[in-house]
Amino acid sequence: TSLTVGTAPITTTTASQPVTLSNTGTAALTITSIAVSSGYAQTDTCGTSLNAGSSCTINVNFSPTAPGPLSGTLTVTDNSNGVAGSVQSLNLTGTGADFSVAAQNGSQTVAPGAQAVYTINVGSVGGAFSNAVALTCLNFPATTTCAFATGSVTPGANGATTQMTISTTAGSTAWVVPPLAAPPPIVPTGLLLITTWILLAGIWYARRRSLRRIAAGCLVITALTGMCFMAACGMSGFPTPTVGGTPAGVYTITVTGTSGTIQHSTTVTLAVS
Secondary structure: OEEEEEEEEOOOOOOOEEEEEEOOOOOOEEEEEEEEOOOEEEEEOOOOEEOOOOEEEEEEEEOOOOOEEEEEEEEEEEOHHHOOOEEEEEEEEEEEEEEEEEEOOOEEEEOOOOEEEEEEEEEEEOOOEOOOEEEEEEOOOOOOEEEEOOOEEOOEOOOEEEEEEEEOOOOEOOEEOOOOOOOOOHHHHHHHHHHHHHHHHHHHHHHHOOHHHHHHHHHHHHHHHHHHHHHHHOOOOEEOOOEOOOOOEEEEEEEEEEEOOEEEEEEEEEEEO
């Protein structure tokens, strides 16, 4: 009087279960139709006539489209007991199963170079989901990695949990030495004129002053020459700001679970500051 086809993931089809139709009368049974309710399917070996004392097989499949229990009926219309339009029916019971993906701690704030760890729960919906669910993450920021402690889980009757880790990257600083550029054309010419003038002045001055003052003049010449070269060359180096690493900002990361053609997602928030 009834057939329980069990639990099946939505969008899938169960293996067939056989139902036997027997003609216990003394005359051939004329079969008008064999039908099942929505969510179920059947194939049979009965044809349109079943001889007296014979039997045939009706194979029933379950194809749920939504999670939860689904009742149905297998109906055979024939001329049982010589009455055209007689109906024999069989109650069908099945359960569609789905899964859900959720984050237990959906928002975290870290500094560049730190890790954010999220707890991802994969639960069963409607019935025990007995197929494996593969997990992936998308839209995480540049220079980061995303990894799961267990990349595939099976929810079953009690659900399953895994950890997702987002690893950020710290920036770095560097001491940059600019390339030595050739001085503008006016620098060598001006430098030569100034040096020549200073030398001539020093010779004239040396004839009239003491050795101490000659030495002082040489020091002045050296200082002026060095200043000219410094002006032409510029600074030797400077530290750059922090470069590379995970950029600061607030990111929405998508966590997706996939099992066959079924796919569900959730999002988590990562703030990098």
